[in-house]
Amino acid sequence: MIVRVIWEVVKFELARSLTFGRGMIWVLLVLFPIALVGILRGLDVPLEPVEPWGIMLYFLVPEVMCLLALLLWATPVISTEIEGQTWGYLALRPTGRLEVILGKYFTAVIWSLAATICSTTICIFLMGSAGGFRLWMVMVVLCILSSFAHASLYLLIGVVFHKRTIVTAVFYTGAVEYGLSFVPAVANKMTINYRLRGLLSNWMDWEEARSAAENVFGSEPSWMHLGVLVLMTSVLLVCTLARVRWSEFPTQQVG
Amino acid sequence: MIQLHHVTKLYGEVIGVNDLCLDMQPGAYGLVGPNGSGKTTLINLLTGQLRPTLGAVKVFGEPPSNNRKLLRRLGLCPATDVLYPNVSARQWVSYLVSLHGFSKQESEELAVQSLDHVGMLSRMDRPMGEYSLGMRQRAKIAQAIAHQPDLIILDEPYNGLDPVGRQQMSDLLKRWVGEGKSLLFASHVLHEIESITSSFLLIYGGRLLASGTSEELESFISEAPQQVTLVGEDVAELVADLTRQSWVESVQLGDNRTKLKVALRDPAAFYQALPAWINGKSIRVDQLQGSQSNLTAIFDALLRNHRGEV
Known part of the structure; x- marks a missing residue:
């Protein structure tokens, strides 16, 4: 029953979010990396070595694009219901808290994946010989991991800080995922982007890039990066669900 | 339930x-x-x-x-x-x-x-x-x-x-x-x-x-004191008559002596006596506002009862 309810939530959320405004945001997100790769190709930037192209694509899609998409679709899941005063209608249903949040989580992941995979595919096509199936496959898997992990992170931020949600998420992203993840210290190992960069260098065998910037790409094996990502995603989701289950979110004005 | x-x-x-x-x-x-x-x-x-x-x-x-x-x-x-x-x-x-x-x-x-x-x-x-x-x-x-x-x-x-x-x-x-x-x-x-x-x-x-x-x-509600407000230039002249009545609980004069709030134990007696006072002294009353239909007034009465004031 839980899976059925989550699927119903995903269908409802997808149907409700198919608006012109959201569609335009999606198109702009998809076009952003494509435009940059297109400009570089137009400037005849050499396709060899492949690493700079791959790192640029990784930075544009699984990092920046994924984060932007999920900032828009995962962070405000609770705040929009509270501001729209529709939370009360959901919270009074037996599955209105946990299953609805999970449904919204998967909806955000679907939106993000649809945009990032589409953009990655077109970019790889534009990159010609610098691209290829292996880079496409690695990028798609990184997009999937990034979407699930970052969506759980932003979901937690959204349910803890349901006021000024986006501002808090942007601040966290800047400070931790882009600031701390480049700091050569133990703390950067606790960021999602560090793990994704590590997987990129491992799966593409970019030893040169890794030895030049070990604090950026790490030196751990892939299974460890994957394990930490899965663990982080699970812990963040459990914290989110616990918070939603026990919180007294404002339902409406007091009368 | x-x-x-x-x-x-x-x-x-x-x-x-x-x-x-x-x-x-x-x-x-x-x-x-x-x-x-x-x-x-x-x-x-x-x-x-x-x-x-x-x-x-x-x-x-x-x-x-x-x-x-x-x-x-x-x-x-x-x-x-x-x-x-x-x-x-x-x-x-x-x-x-x-x-x-x-x-x-x-x-x-x-x-x-x-x-x-x-x-x-x-x-x-x-x-x-x-x-x-x-x-x-x-x-x-x-x-x-x-x-x-x-x-x-x-x-x-x-x-x-x-x-x-x-x-x-x-x-x-x-x-x-x-x-x-x-x-x-x-x-x-x-x-x-x-x-x-x-x-x-x-x-x-x-x-x-x-x-x-x-x-x-x-x-x-009918047993609780009810408030009536009179507005007019001469309403202050009613104060003496009102304070002599046993069914008047309190009288409050405000707004430059043009607004008179009266708390009544027996509103019927008030409405019976009022025309004679107004005619007898040629008092001008522009507004007479009762409270029976005013939910806030009903709640005021209940609140006073709740506090033990009546």
């Missing part, structure tokens, strides 16, 4: 409801109180959206907080509007019913059935962004009754309905009560509730001031 045992809810230092004790049997009840009196807080406590700071809440014998089984038996029509502009009422109600665990087909059938009950069948496939306030109100009531709960709680359900809509809604709620199901109807307008039920709970300042039938409340 509902038991409240010394329930208090605090929002920081602000009191939502204060030491409420109640034992309500299944049936239909009106929850009456001015805006900000604690009605919505009480509703949120009953539906488990809030947990009491002190005391215990039980609905159908169970605490409502995080109680999935109990939520299946409750339906709520909140006072707040629905803001899903590109979703139709059928999609919305069906979705909310499916969150009770019904299959897709069952959810669809129950949604259509409830939308038919509230007179929305012909318009249920239009996006809710195109609905009038009254149509959204009907859709809200449809989602409250669609899963066939045992108790529905309605918070200001007549908001936005025109007289015809109000009549149709009253008929629907009467049928609901007639089927033996329970209802809690919150409103700040007494007569809206009177058309549905004769049992009332009066709440003010987070406290339960009175409960009972409309006859009991009317009897209490």
Whole structure:
């Protein structure tokens, strides 16, 4: 029953979010990396070595694009219901808290994946010989991991800080995922982007890039990066669900 | 059906409801109180959206907080509007019913059935962004009754309905009560509730001031001191006459001696004596405002009674 309810939530959320405004945001997100790769190709930037192209694509899609998409679709899941005063209608249903949040989580992941995979595919096509199936496959898997992990992170931020949600998420992203993840210290190992960069260098065998910037790409094996990502995603989701289950979110004005 | 045992809810230092004790049997009840009196807080406590700071809440014998089984038996029509502009009422109600665990087909059938009950069948496939306030109100009531709960709680359900809509809604709620199901109807307008039920709970300042039938409340109100306000240039000349009467509880002169507030134990005696005083002294009275129809005044009287001032 839980899976059925989550699927119903995903269908409802997808149907409700198919608006012109959201569609335009999606198109702009998809076009952003494509435009940059297109400009570089137009400037005849050499396709060899492949690493700079791959790192640029990784930075544009699984990092920046994924984060932007999920900032828009995962962070405000609770705040929009509270501001729209529709939370009360959901919270009074037996599955209105946990299953609805999970449904919204998967909806955000679907939106993000649809945009990032589409953009990655077109970019790889534009990159010609610098691209290829292996880079496409690695990028798609990184997009999937990034979407699930970052969506759980932003979901937690959204349910803890349901006021000024986006501002808090942007601040966290800047400070931790882009600031701390480049700091050569133990703390950067606790960021999602560090793990994704590590997987990129491992799966593409970019030893040169890794030895030049070990604090950026790490030196751990892939299974460890994957394990930490899965663990982080699970812990963040459990914290989110616990918070939603026990919180007294404002339902409406007091009368 | 509902038991409240010394329930208090605090929002920081602000009191939502204060030491409420109640034992309500299944049936239909009106929850009456001015805006900000604690009605919505009480509703949120009953539906488990809030947990009491002190005391215990039980609905159908169970605490409502995080109680999935109990939520299946409750339906709520909140006072707040629905803001899903590109979703139709059928999609919305069906979705909310499916969150009770019904299959897709069952959810669809129950949604259509409830939308038919509230007179929305012909318009249920239009996006809710195109609905009038009254149509959204009907859709809200449809989602409250669609899963066939045992108790529905309605918070200001007549908001936005025109007289015809109000009549149709009253008929629907009467049928609901007639089927033996329970209802809690919150409103700040007494007569809206009177058309549905004769049992009332009066709440003010987070406290339960009175409960009972409309006859009991009317009897209490008629015995309580009532306030009358006179406005005019010469109303101060009435003070001497008024203070001599045993049925006058207090007299208050304000607004540059042009406004006179009189608290009366026997309003009938006042209305009998007033014309003679006005004619005898040629006093000009521009306004005479009674308080019987003023809900706030009724609550003031109840509050004074609650404090033991009368």
